[in-house]
């Protein structure tokens with residue numbers, strides 16, 4: 001077997017902020033999922049989105065079987081493993097639920113074990129991602145300090161890199177960024193450190209919001225330069241945006257602020273999977289001002305055609321960049337009267 005590297009992981013967290021260190025030593029389930037090689041990357045990503053705490057891949061060498069790739073995924077005691085796998089498979093359009101076997105692990109500090117695999121990453125010259133427990137390599141560089149143990153967005157995944165490279169090429173100073181599916185907050189933090197005026201991030205996952213807020217603090221970013229909101233909704237379609245404030249009035253005003261901010265952002269970036277990008281097209285675009293750049297990632301190279309077909313009604317000057325079979329599509333938002341605002345059928 002050839003190890004293809006840790007895909008990512010997220011640690012346990014209580015609703016009250018802060019890592020619940022005792023939970024790191026709780027019992028967990030280790031799940032081995034067998035799938036086809038071409039689906040392994042997206043399935044790993046989807047597993048993390050639907051509640052797995054980690055996902056790493058082992059490819060079976062020289063196997064004649066089509067489903068020759070194993071994903072090892074860790075689930076905490078409170079997760080419904082069967083539902084997570086079935087939702088993850090569904091969200092990436094797999095027509096079958098992959099075969100898998102579950103074993104229960106002894107309590108151990110598995111997060112520390114996975115953390116060992118993360119090292120500083122130089123995304124491009126002068127832009128680094130530094131795991132919280134490592135030392136920056138170049139003090140003059142833009143260093144994004146991340147605790148990747150809490151949500152997706154370690155910086156090691158090609159889709160995150162593609163988005164960071166796009167932002168690096170776009171940000172001149174003073175831009176307003178909207179980050180759809182913020183995860184660890186890595187893109188918003190990078191944008192602000194590169195000179196953006198401010199960044200607003202949203203996510204459907206409370207863990208991600210907690211993690212992003214911790215990473216904002218780790219990077220000492222001013223609260224007026226970056227905020228993150230939880231999206232409430234049905235099947236990922238937003239009905240309401242919430243701050244994590246305990247005060248109901250503040251939660252309501254956060255919703256109105258975000259609705260008011262529609263059509264005002266200079267850059268909108270969304271690194272989510274194919275199906276949410278298709279389902280949420282109108283919503284994602286609605287945050288961009290005319291002429292703004294919209295970047296879409298989380299898609300495989302062969303999925304670009306589908307995204308391009310849909311988004312070309314909203315975007316001009318479309319370009320694609322790719323790393324290791326993953327793609328990022330970006331373009332500039334058309335003037336609103338040029339668009340047919342009704343959502344086309346998929």
Ligand SMILES: C[S@@+](CC[C@H](N)C(=O)[O-])C[C@H]1O[C@@H](n2cnc3c(N)ncnc32)[C@H](O)[C@@H]1O
Nearest residue numbers: 152153160181182183203204205208236271272
């Ligand atoms: C692939 S991660 C990207 C994280 C980070 N932005 C990055 O580039 O590394 C996708 C994130 O999108 C979030 N997400 C998935 N579906 C969403 C939806 N319908 N609305 C908002 N966020 C969503 C997930 O919870 C996850 O944190």
